[in-house]
Amino acid sequence: MEFCVSLFLFLASISAIFAQYVQESELVINATLPLAHTDANYICATIDWWPDEKCNYNHCPWGSSSALNLDLSHPILAKAVQAFERLRIRVGGSLQDQVVYNVGDFSGPCHPFIRMKGELFGFSRGCLCMDRWDELNRFFVKTRALVTFGLNALHGRHQLKKGVWGGNWNSSNARDFMKYTISKGYQIDSWEFGNELSGKGIGAMVHAEQYAYDVIELRGVIDSLYQEFQPKPLLVAPGGFFDKQWFAKLLKVSGSEIVDVMTLHMYNLGPGVDPNLVKNILDPHFLSRASITFGDLRQTIQRNGPWASSWIGESGGAYNSGGLHVSDTFVNSFWYLDQLAMAAKYHTEVYCRQSLIGGNYGLLNKTTFVPNPDYYSALLWHRLMGTGVLVVERINAGPHLRSYAHCSKGKAGITLLLINLSNQTEFQLKVHNILNLNLPTTKPNNGSFTHRLKSMFSWVGSKSTDEKLPREEYHLTPQDGNIRSKTMLLNGVPLQLTETGDIPDLKPAMVDVSSPICIAPLTIKFIQFPSFDACGCK
Template sequence: MELCFGWFLLVASIPAIFAQDISHGSIVVDGTMTVAQTDDNFVCATIDWWPHDKCNYDQCPWHYTSVMNLNLSHPFLAKAIQAFNRLRIRVGGSLQDQVLYDVGNLKSPCHPFQKMKDGLFGFSKGCLHMERWDELNRFFKETGAMVTFGLNALHGRHKIKRSLWGGDWDSSNAQDFMKYTVSKGYQIDSWEFGNELSGNGIGAHVHADQYGKDLVNLRRIINELYKGSQSKPSLVAPGGFYDEEWFVKLLQTSGFGVIDVMSHHMYNLGAGVDPKLVSKILNPDHLNKAAYTFGNLTHIIRRHGPWTSAWVGESGGAYNSGGAHVSNTFVNSFWYLDQLGMASKYHTKVYCRQTLIGGNYGLLNATTFVPNPDYYSGLLWHRLMGKVVLNVESHASPFLRSYAHCSKGRTGVTLLVINLSNQTNFIMNAQNSINLKLAANEQNISRESFTHSLKKTFSWVGTKASDDALLREEYHLTPKDGYLRSRTMVLNGIPLELTSTGDIPSLNPVRVNVKSPITISPLSIAFIVFPNFEAPACG
């Protein structure tokens, strides 16, 4: 079967190969040491608060996907989440700081979000009724979701000037809500404080010293409510765009052990209306710019808050609901998977995609609930890439990007390779750094031993190489009909579509002789699993 597929792939690709550049090279993975570690549930997705009349660029792509009115009984939704076997879901977004919880001694009227000219982001305050909170938690339990909930960090404050808000956070409403949550036995993995209030903010901002003071109060509330509990939710903050001075001051003001997770947001592709979105996605220099933020946050955490870890709390690539006909198509997976790979290398524990559903950047279509291409990219990452990050090097073109992790739930290593070039067909030899070192150290060897050494050098088995035919597993991702803006992803030549019963299709690899070169076609992505890779860092 594998031979038949390989012959079909070769014959089908002959015309394309003659029309393309061919580049040969090597990818070397070092399995001897851990570069970083992610959380077991690294892939995360957001359910936002935006109502159906949230519009950008004369488009209203949110439909009925809000926390308030998302159809939780839609069969596609539950099955899409369950396919992850524990998807981390963040409940949050721009309007979360204006949400009132209809519980306890709430003295303010509790009404749905409505358009309001002078309101923050053009909307009034909104209301979360406990009946809806009960429905959401039943859904989370049924689907096995891990929940991060973003609290209303502007409650009780007042606007001082322009976007600056001051005064202490009024924690009473949030405390009553959290108390209700605990009393019902609802499992919350983490509580997040505020949305995009750091630095100069988006719509509103709060000074770091005030924010730190409020976090001390929230930590006290969490400790009291979960006293004696077997598991205590983490405290995540600030959930905003990275501002070095502000983030440092927040850690210094809040102090040791208050914040568990420093979360930040990234929209490194710019506005959703930008006509250059696709060219940015396919530009390695543009993608590399994100490393500055990841690296700086890692540095300040080590220096000022080593008790915390980093999350990307929200990232949709393009802001203002994403890019129509871009964020929901195949081409966006080049950005998305590159972000997952880069973030993990910089000690990011969790990466929350904006959104699970809603806007143009949803993993699921906002009206049909059918998965968009990025859904399958995230699912394959979740299933194949373990939490241990390995170093990988290649001297190929910058348009070929590669990341390596220990495989998830099994021995070996999984390699992610992304070809951003529209012209170059990369043919790569995968190498194990252990074998390269052994080969370099061997001197004065006979012809026979030289042959054996060479065999080991190009084998993923490591020092335990044998003459037996060993197989690797390959998952090649391409767009349907070669159209980059296709909403259908193709896996090893098969379009990924829901089954007749609405189930997620099987994501099956092709098996290839481990000693053969890896071929990465132009504008394609591949996950390569090496079950017999010798990697001491993988345990």
């Protein structure tokens, strides 16, 4: 019996090996001139306003993660933010247009959000007291965060009909809040106007022309209050879903140099309860649809407001708090890293993840503060991918291999990001520098793929190929091969906090540059080539 079981396992393993298809592909990297540039602090994450009573699909995933009640003293939280050196943090979300600031002439009661039927998103108005604002800023200073704060853009307006708001924005409460912020010496990188009020809006909308007049007023407030500051905080708007006509009118009516950054919200995976969520994440054609929106936004800005840059102001993949047991697992990094890379190709300068903590899509667990897999994906991006976005030409590479390249961050050469969405195909790659494609080549006697691959690595730099020029590989896999695991492995080692609660070292595997480049099914790799001749990255 024992022999039969052993024979069965052996035959099963042989079957699995032969079932895995190997595809030989080639990538040509053009590092002579970047296609686009991101901000040096491209990675951003949101601290939202949702209270613990916020529920979706009979599940309440927010806990105490709101800007009003998040435990800012938790040591893991500070260490997780500090690991980025200068993490962008956006304070905002659906309830920001119901937040009032307990400062200046404000005289009402200052209470947190209360569930209230019939109100916007089912919650009452909430209040930010200045003691809490002081606590938040002490945390921002301690962690060296770059702060974007989303202002209430509905203050003073009235509802014309269901979902449609009109009237002028009352800037007095926001002005008093900004005055207080300046008086305390708090550094705000950017002020964002409103949340998801563009187009048809989510819960509420404001017509583009009225919105434009209001951002003109906000520009006046910023310029007046910060007249002795250089640089002044950026004015960011509208923080909503893309509507071509609405976005174009906002830029046209507000005029030159009013809006510094156009922010887009994107949840291209659909609702968090969708049973096809994992299937969609692993579908390259589904993921690529996002490029249409990125391209349309880029075109709209170029035609109507070329002075403005573009950010992804909020994106969590699946909306309504993300997907339970999906958004906080390894599989979500296929979507997240692909989105980061795709957006960068379309001149997106900052990408804000929903959320830093809270919901199913938090980078950190809402209860333990332990990082989820996407946290490590974001941290690796931040540390490895520079601002220069490079063109990658693909030869015989199927759609399930996603390939992106940037100038390396803080060092010479390039960094390649490979994402294998296939569950059965391993890709073996040759990588070429476009500068060397016109070099004469001699057909090798040995026709094997490995031999041909080794013969191609003169692209690495001007040094002799006889020298050992290692590349640095960061291979990401799920624990036990389960793509819905909450534990990510780096080069086979689980990424876990140290005994003192510190973020673990993210060490690469040093690999001989002439060895084959392989990316196994359903895995991710960052690969740094420090000797790659990248004249456009200097």
